[in-house]
Amino acid sequence: MKQLRIFFLCLMAATLATACGDDNNDxxxxxxxxITLxxxxxxLKSGATETLVPTIVPDRVTAESVVWSSDKTSVATVSKDGLVTAVAEGTATITATAREKSATCLVTVSNKTLVTTVAELKTAIETADGTADAPTQIILGGYIWVAADAEHFAFSIDGKHIAIDGGNNPISGDNYSISRTASDKSLFELINGASLKLTNLNIYGNADTYSTNIACIFVRASCKLTLGNGFELYSGDGNDNDQLIGISVGDNATLIMEGDAEISNSIKGQEVLVAPTGILQLKGGKIIAREEGTYMSxxxxxxxxxxxxxxxxxxxVTVENELPADSDFKLDLYDYVLSRFTVRPGAETVVKGTDSYTLTDSDLMKFHLMTNTTGGMTYYDSYFELYLDGNAIKIRAK
Structure with missing residues (x-):
C-alpha cells in the first residue's frame, strides 16, 4: 500500500510539471x-537601427518562433531578433512570419532631413555635417515663408555643403535686398567655401518700388551654387524703377545650371551678375530677362x-550642352564697353564650348548685347559685336 501511494504521488508531480511547462513554452x-508589428x-537614415516587436495571438506562440526576412538587404537588413539596420537609400519590406501568418513593415532609408518651417530649415543648415562629395540632404515638406523680422541673410551657409530638394514647394517672403539696412533681406548667402545645390524648388524674390540692388542669392568668393531640375527663380515683381538681381556670383565663385533650371523676370537689373573672375557653367537650364520696360535695361x-x-x-561662360531653343541671353558688359574710351581692348572671349560640346551659329544667336538708350548708357550693339571664333563666342569693337 505504501508503495502504491508513492507511485501516485510521483505520477501527480510529473503531471503538474508537464502542465506548468505548457504555460511557459511555445x-x-x-x-x-x-501577428502584428x-x-x-x-x-531611417543610413546606419540607423530600430527594433521591430511582434505581437502574436495567441500569446502562447512566442516571439522566438518568428522568422524575419528583408526583400532588399542592400537597403535594410533584419536580425533574428527583429533589429532593423538601414544600409543605403531606398525602400525595403521587412517580413515577420509566425507559421502560417505574417506581418510586414515598409522601411524607407533616406538621408534627407525633412523641414517644414524657417526655424527647422535654419537648424538643418547650421547642423549640416556633409562634405563636398556627400552633402547634407534637406527636403522641404511645405511652403516656407520668410517673415519680415528675419535676419539680413535669411539663411547663411557658412562653409557647409548642402543639397536642398524643395519637394516642388516655394520659398518666398519679404524683400531680399543687398542694402545694409535692418528691413532689407537676402535669401541665401554662401560664404567660406560653402556649396549648395537646389532642386525642385521655386523661389520668389519680391521687391518694393524704388528699392535698389536687390538680390536673392549671394555666392561669395570660392563658393559654389548648383541649380538643378525643377528649380525656378522669379527674381522680382516690382516696376521699372526696381533694380533686381537674381543671383550674384563673386570672384572665384561658381554657378552651375543643370537640367531645366530657370531664372527669369528681372526688372531693371540682371538675373545673374558675375564678378570678373567668377565662373558660370551652363550644363542646361536657361536665364531669361523680362520684356524690356520703360528703361529698356x-x-x-x-x-x-x-x-x-x-x-x-x-x-x-562655359556651355557644356546644347542650350534650350528659347534661351535669350541679354549680355551686359557695361564696364567693358566703357573701357573703350581709355583702353580700346581687343577681342575677349565671353562664351566658350568644351571638349565635349562645340558651339554653333545657333548658340551665337542666343547671346546678344543689351541695347539701352537712356540714362547716358551706350548703344552696345552700335560699338561692339559678338562673333563665333572656333569654339568660342567673342566680343570686339566694330
Missing part, C-alpha cells in the same frame, strides 16, 4: 491567429569687367 501545435512603416546676364591699364578681365 506549443508548436497551436495555430497562429494573427509595432511599426508598419519606418524611415532688362538683361539676363551681367558680366563684370575689371580694367587694369591695358589688362581687361571678364568672366567666361
Amino acid at each position: 506549443d508548436n501545435s497551436v495555430p497562429v491567429e494573427s 509595432n511599426h508598419e512603416t519606418l524611415t 532688362e538683361r539676363s546676364l551681367c558680366l563684370q569687367a575689371a580694367i587694369n591699364g591695358n589688362q581687361v578681365t571678364i568672366p567666361t
Whole structure:
C-alpha cells in the first residue's frame, strides 16, 4: 500500500510539471491567429537601427518562433531578433512570419532631413555635417515663408555643403535686398567655401518700388551654387524703377545650371551678375530677362569687367550642352564697353564650348548685347559685336 501511494504521488508531480511547462513554452501545435508589428512603416537614415516587436495571438506562440526576412538587404537588413539596420537609400519590406501568418513593415532609408518651417530649415543648415562629395540632404515638406523680422541673410551657409530638394514647394517672403539696412533681406548667402545645390524648388524674390540692388542669392568668393531640375527663380515683381538681381556670383565663385533650371523676370537689373573672375557653367537650364520696360535695361546676364591699364578681365561662360531653343541671353558688359574710351581692348572671349560640346551659329544667336538708350548708357550693339571664333563666342569693337 505504501508503495502504491508513492507511485501516485510521483505520477501527480510529473503531471503538474508537464502542465506548468505548457504555460511557459511555445506549443508548436497551436495555430497562429494573427501577428502584428509595432511599426508598419519606418524611415531611417543610413546606419540607423530600430527594433521591430511582434505581437502574436495567441500569446502562447512566442516571439522566438518568428522568422524575419528583408526583400532588399542592400537597403535594410533584419536580425533574428527583429533589429532593423538601414544600409543605403531606398525602400525595403521587412517580413515577420509566425507559421502560417505574417506581418510586414515598409522601411524607407533616406538621408534627407525633412523641414517644414524657417526655424527647422535654419537648424538643418547650421547642423549640416556633409562634405563636398556627400552633402547634407534637406527636403522641404511645405511652403516656407520668410517673415519680415528675419535676419539680413535669411539663411547663411557658412562653409557647409548642402543639397536642398524643395519637394516642388516655394520659398518666398519679404524683400531680399543687398542694402545694409535692418528691413532689407537676402535669401541665401554662401560664404567660406560653402556649396549648395537646389532642386525642385521655386523661389520668389519680391521687391518694393524704388528699392535698389536687390538680390536673392549671394555666392561669395570660392563658393559654389548648383541649380538643378525643377528649380525656378522669379527674381522680382516690382516696376521699372526696381533694380533686381537674381543671383550674384563673386570672384572665384561658381554657378552651375543643370537640367531645366530657370531664372527669369528681372526688372531693371540682371538675373545673374558675375564678378570678373567668377565662373558660370551652363550644363542646361536657361536665364531669361523680362520684356524690356520703360528703361529698356532688362538683361539676363551681367558680366563684370575689371580694367587694369591695358589688362581687361571678364568672366567666361562655359556651355557644356546644347542650350534650350528659347534661351535669350541679354549680355551686359557695361564696364567693358566703357573701357573703350581709355583702353580700346581687343577681342575677349565671353562664351566658350568644351571638349565635349562645340558651339554653333545657333548658340551665337542666343547671346546678344543689351541695347539701352537712356540714362547716358551706350548703344552696345552700335560699338561692339559678338562673333563665333572656333569654339568660342567673342566680343570686339566694330
